[in-house]
Amino acid sequence: MFNLIAGDSNARRGEIATPHGVFQTPAFMPVGTSGAVKALTSQDLEECGAGIILGNTYHLYLRPGTEIVKNQGGLASFNGWNKPTLTDSGGFQVFSLKDISKINDDGVEFQSHYDGSRHLFTPEKVMEIEHDIGADIIMAFDQCVPYPADNKLAAEGVRRTYDWAKRCKEQHQRLLEWRTGDIKPSLFGIVQGSVYPDLRTQSAEQIVSLDFPGNAIGGLSVGETKGEMEEMLAHTIQYLPEEKPRYFMGVGYPEDLLMAVSYGVDMFDCVLPTRNARTGCVFTSDGPLVYRNASYADDSRPLDPNCDCKVCQRYSRSYLRHMYNQSEITGMVLATYHSTYFFQNLMRQIRSAIQESRFAAFRTDFLEKYNSGESI
Numbered sequence: 001m002f003n004l005i006a007g008d009s010n011a012r013r014g015e016i017a018t019p020h021g022v023f024q025t026p027a028f029m030p031v032g033t034s035g036a037v038k039a040l041t042s043q044d045l046e047e048c049g050a051g052i053i054l055g056n057t058y059h060l061y062l063r064p065g066t067e068i069v070k071n072q073g074g075l076a077s078f079n080g081w082n083k084p085t086l087t088d089s090g091g092f093q094v095f096s097l098k099d100i101s102k103i104n105d106d107g108v109e110f111q112s113h114y115d116g117s118r119h120l121f122t123p124e125k126v127m128e129i130e131h132d133i134g135a136d137i138i139m140a141f142d143q144c145v146p147y148p149a150d151n152k153l154a155a156e157g158v159r160r161t162y163d164w165a166k167r168c169k170e171q172h173q174r175l176l177e178w179r180t181g182d183i184k185p186s187l188f189g190i191v192q193g194s195v196y197p198d199l200r201t202q203s204a205e206q207i208v209s210l211d212f213p214g215n216a217i218g219g220l221s222v223g224e225t226k227g228e229m230e231e232m233l234a235h236t237i238q239y240l241p242e243e244k245p246r247y248f249m250g251v252g253y254p255e256d257l258l259m260a261v262s263y264g265v266d267m268f269d270c271v272l273p274t275r276n277a278r279t280g281c282v283f284t285s286d287g288p289l290v291y292r293n294a295s296y297a298d299d300s301r302p303l304d305p306n307c308d309c310k311v312c313q314r315y316s317r318s319y320l321r322h323m324y325n326q327s328e329i330t331g332m333v334l335a336t337y338h339s340t341y342f343f344q345n346l347m348r349q350i351r352s353a354i355q356e357s358r359f360a361a362f363r364t365d366f367l368e369k370y371n372s373g374e375s376i
């Protein structure tokens with residue numbers, strides 16, 4: 001499924017074939033929590049250049065329920081995207097409900113944040129749910145420990161993640177055999193280990209031994225420093241096979257994407273561009289712009305003078321700030337569109353730079369301008 005097209009030092013340019021088509025890597029996946037990337041249509045996402053979007057298993061399982069998504073032809077058909085999708089395992093959400101979740105070796109019992117109803121996620125159950133949702137790439141059910149986690153808790157997370165990955169793989173294979181008419185998703189494994197190099201090594205070796213078609217690095221971008229994040233990424237990625245896609249979960253800021261690509265990461269997801277856009281901050285080529293600030297009340301410049309997205313061609317900071325203050329839906333739509341376009345455009349530029357063997361120079365130039373704050 002993974003075709004490596006070009007390499008530039010450790011950075012890689014490739015493409016991944018799925019039942020819903022091919023997407024280009026390195027890829028940034030906008031997060032469509034309940035089946036929608038908040039404030040955007042599937043057409044907007046296409047215009048912005050997204051190749052794959054992520055759906056959250058926990059949210060889709062609770063509402064509208066996997067039966068409906070399945071009956072509607074799976075996630076990509078349900079939301080009119082009709083292109084590649086990926087679902088997380090729901091683990092990150094149920095573990096973050098720590099006051100109302102009970103964890104043991106079998107799985108996690110948790111209460112719905114909607115109505116308090118009780119549910120049990122086991123590796124087998126999560127595989128059934130993800131097969132029902134029908135994404136092209138599905139993630140194994142893992143235990144993501146919070147940060148900071150002591151060595152004992154982190155080691156327990158690694159042990160359970162391996163045990164559950166084996167159970168996920170077995171159930172996934174059973175489902176592939178039983179459900180012959182369905183879309184055949186690819187199951188990716190997830191490496192845990194918090195910020196402990198020995199645990200990361202152990203987890204990576206265990207997960208890689210299960211021979212998944214892709215491997216993810218989880219449990220980072222959860223509160224550790226940027227230095228710790230880079231150190232753990234650099235340490236872990238050396239154990240992940242080169243011929244398979246590598247997915248760095250929950251990352252990140254533009255500087256993090258560039259850093260991780262330099263180590264050979266192929267896939268990313270993060271709510272950052274869309275969530276921040278809705279709360280008054282967009283990303284620009286001159287750095288983050290808090291467009292809700294009073295200093296932009298009468299500023300006729302676009303959000304990003306260097307951006308060729310349709311929002312920057314037409315609307316001013318002054319207007320965006322006014323929309324924000326009035327809580328107008330239109331403001332959220334416009335700001336989210338720009339930031340999504342900005343991230344997809346960054347990935348396009350990264351892919352071209354790798355292909356043309358000038359990634360390191362691109363990274364330096366981009367960050368120099370990004371950190372200059374010139375038009376901010």
Ligand SMILES: [Zn+2]
Nearest residue numbers: 307309312338
């Ligand atoms: Zn723009």
